[in-house]
Amino acid sequence: MCGIVGLHLRDPELHPRLGELLTGMLCEMQDRGADSAGVAVYGDPRWSPPGRVSVSFVPPARVSTRAQGLLAGLLGTDVVVVPAGQTLVAHVDAAVGVEALRTAVAATWPEALLAGFGADVAVLKGVGHPRDLAEDFGLPAAQGWQGVGHTRMATESAVTPGGCHPYAVGSDQCLVHNGSFSNHATIRRDLRAAGHVFDSENDTEVGARFVADRLAAGYDVETALKELCGTFDGFYTLLVSNADSFAVVRDAIACKPAVVAETDAWVAVASEYRALVGLPGIEQARLFEPEPERIYAWTR
């Protein structure tokens, strides 16, 4: 069992409240998984300022306050490193490029977990209680147009930052999962043979890399998820997001729960309705459960 939440804000007046609303949703889902948690936030000015690209990473131990200087020295440009609990978010001018920043982070801390990267997303992960982690991340103060979160009860791999969702393996992409894939080892082997490198033995990471592989090949998200449904065995509710959209899909027998709520101001998804009760206007929202193997996608 795990908990997933997602919030896509249509009304810009709500953007300053993204973190507050997402924190409430995440903390309500902590009963579904309290060993670790993670969030992806799109558009926060602390982590993803306009004109910058960022890399979110979890260093193996608390890194020194020299992190900023080390990266700046390596890249020969100004780098800002923002601590967010166990995760650090480094950002540089977009002209430097996210690949250069990723390379610099990996060179400086070879053991670091790359949590996410892109122009708009910050991905924050940690081991611990979701409520404590949300505070450590600084999540309640986050702003932006979209966020997803995950509370984990580990079943398929170790309780480590590498086992935390979201899995953000493509630029500005991320994926969270409630459930378990049963044939992930076979698919991981195929993806490794095609050149993909994995950070963990986690089943969900295989799903994320599968989707990223298909998106990189030019599929749209709906086609990529249809192929995932045909390739992966197991139980899942998946929430897949990128800079402009998010999508939900459930397995063929709808084993894992999901509730969608939609108003003119926002679209929200959660494992359970109770995660949604704090959203403004929930009383008037259109509520439904996604049908099995039907892909629901929203774009801005």
Next chain:
Amino acid sequence: MDALTATRELDLSTVPLRSVNALLHGRPVDGHPPLGPEESVVLTRPRGAHAVAVGLEEPRQVRVEGHVGYYAAGMNQRADVVIEGNAGVGVAENMMSGSVTVRGNASQSAGATAHGGLLVVEGDAAARCGISMKGVDIVVGGSVGHMSAFMAQAGRLVVRGDAGDALGDSIYEARLYVRGSVASLGADCVAKQMGPAHLEELAGLLKAAGFEDDDPATYTRYGSARSLYHFHTDNAY
């Protein structure tokens, strides 16, 4: 207030769920006088909580004003519970008697394993509605999802809308009545003739659920072909 018409209102956002359920079970709760034998109960602000009004054993009217989470009114005996909203997974699971009415939609496994009583879902019910039902009557105002009445042993399931895939898979002796389309029938589930007794039975169920204007003749009955009851070598792998 007249003791016969007294109503106790409890706000689930301030009174802990365990206290509310303890009161409904007739157990003492600090700060709350016990419920009178005829006292009805209104539960406000459930906010999707799980296990609301579970395990009731005495006759009592209970109304829940809002959406509830998992297993609402589970194991009900003799009480009449009305949910003025949607219900999560397993509403009225293992009900023995009494009634549970959901004014909105119900999530999967509504009425699972229930032995008796009447479950009415005025909206849609999701997958596995009436899974392993053992004598309950279920009337769904809208449609039901896939694998409904899976391994249903006894009782009646009425669907005013459509049924999803694999209706009645591995069904025993429950009787299913569907007005709309059935996406597919599960193993050993077949359409059957509607006799006068079936029309009368269905009319009674529709009336009990508040849908007496439906014409029972527009429904189709489904039940067990009884071909899985005994070992047959063609079924072996």
